[in-house]
Amino acid sequence: MSHSVDLWPVQASAHAGEVDLLIGSFGALVFALSAPVFLLLVVFAVRYRNGRRADRTHKFDRNIWLEVSWSIIPFLLIIGFFVWSTFLFSQLRRPPEDSFVINVVGKQWMWKFQHPSGAREIDELHVPVGTSVRLIMTSQDVIHSLYIPALRIKQDVLPGRYTSMWFEATRPGVYPLRCAEYCGAEHSRMIGRFVALSQADYSEWLETTGASRDLAAQGETLFRRFGCSGCHTPGSSVHAPSLAGLYGSPVPLSDGRVILADEQYIHDSILLPNRDVAAGYRPIMPTFANVLSEEEVMLLSAYIKSLGGAER
Ligand code: HEC
Numbered sequence: 001m002s003h004s005v006d007l008w009p010v011q012a013s014a015h016a017g018e019v020d021l022l023i024g025s026f027g028a029l030v031f032a033l034s035a036p037v038f039l040l041l042v043v044f045a046v047r048y049r050n051g052r053r054a055d056r057t058h059k060f061d062r063n064i065w066l067e068v069s070w071s072i073i074p075f076l077l078i079i080g081f082f083v084w085s086t087f088l089f090s091q092l093r094r095p096p097e098d099s100f101v102i103n104v105v106g107k108q109w110m111w112k113f114q115h116p117s118g119a120r121e122i123d124e125l126h127v128p129v130g131t132s133v134r135l136i137m138t139s140q141d142v143i144h145s146l147y148i149p150a151l152r153i154k155q156d157v158l159p160g161r162y163t164s165m166w167f168e169a170t171r172p173g174v175y176p177l178r179c180a181e182y183c184g185a186e187h188s189r190m191i192g193r194f195v196a197l198s199q200a201d202y203s204e205w206l207e208t209t210g211a212s213r214d215l216a217a218q219g220e221t222l223f224r225r226f227g228c229s230g231c232h233t234p235g236s237s238v239h240a241p242s243l244a245g246l247y248g249s250p251v252p253l254s255d256g257r258v259i260l261a262d263e264q265y266i267h268d269s270i271l272l273p274n275r276d277v278a279a280g281y282r283p284i285m286p287t288f289a290n291v292l293s294e295e296e297v298m299l300l301s302a303y304i305k306s307l308g309g310a311e312r
Pocket residue numbers: 223226227228229230231232238239240241242243246251266269270273274276277278281282283284285286288300304
């Protein structure tokens with residue numbers, strides 16, 4: 001990886017091109033609006049400087065349409081940019097339904113990635129080009145921020161909360177990946193490589209990682225090891241909800257609210273079980289905070305999702 005500073009990083013996704021066009025056009029607009037001001041400033045400073053014999057009578061000469069236009073036109077231009085950038089931003093908020101999901105955990109001072117096939121890597125993210133990839137991210141400790149300049153995307157990674165972003169890489173290559181939030185002494189070393197591979201190379205790479213069990217299977221092992229199965233297996237003597245079909249479905253809570261069982265809900269059910277208690281059950285589930293790492297919670301969550309869920 002080159003450690004040179006790229007003033008204008010390469011574009012490795014379609015989104016990158018759109019962001020650059022927006023930034024470039026906005027820069028041009030700002031230049032076009034401010035250049036005349038500075039130019040006239042200089043012209044007037046020279047023409048009306050002290051001692052210069054210039055005509056300083058101030059004739060009353062008002063052109064209302066000129067005045068209105070120089071307010072209205074820039075206003076409309078700025079609103080145009082507002083609409084354009086909001087559109088780009090909302091595109092970035094809505095990943096395509098069939099996105100390929102990669103889990104991310106930020107930790108002082110490294111990035112950990114989990115691929116659906118079970119492959120895991122640290123400070124390197126390998127993805128196939130031409131596939132929309134959604135990152136579901138959280139932090140094990142403080143606030144980090146995952147930044148991949150070549151894709152023009154950046155998102156804070158927060159402890160206790162899932163945030164996400166998505167992209168579709170278009171150009172195979174190796175690009176920098178960084179933490180963009182000051183997160184302690186070694187923050188500046190929290191860097192890595194983003195590797196976009198062709199579909200074939202990605203499959204080949206997966207082979208070499210030697211992951212034989214997918215995330216759900218790894219989660220199932222944890223589900224037994226940490227005793228979840230003792231309560232949650234149908235037929236257990238403990239009265240606990242079945243987790244089959246949970247993901248994506250509405251869950252009535254004991255306080256009358258109904259909540260959607262998304263990734264965050266499953267995460268919180270495991271780490272903060274007494275906060276949202278499912279209706280009809282007693283709050284007997286022990287908390288697994290400080291027992292399970294965020295990566296393990298993601299594995300358990302993958303297992304719970306594999307048990308089926310509502311169509312979303
Ligand atoms: C002592 C029994 C017990 C153990 C052990 C246990 N749970 Fe639970 N769990 C429950 C009960 C009872 C509820 C329903 C009450 C509540 O929401 O807290 C529940 C709720 C849940 C929910 C929310 C389900 C829903 O329908 O809203 C999830 C997800 C969950 N548990 C996952 C786990 C995982 C993962 C583990 C292991 C790390 C685990 N549980 C360990 C008893 C248990």
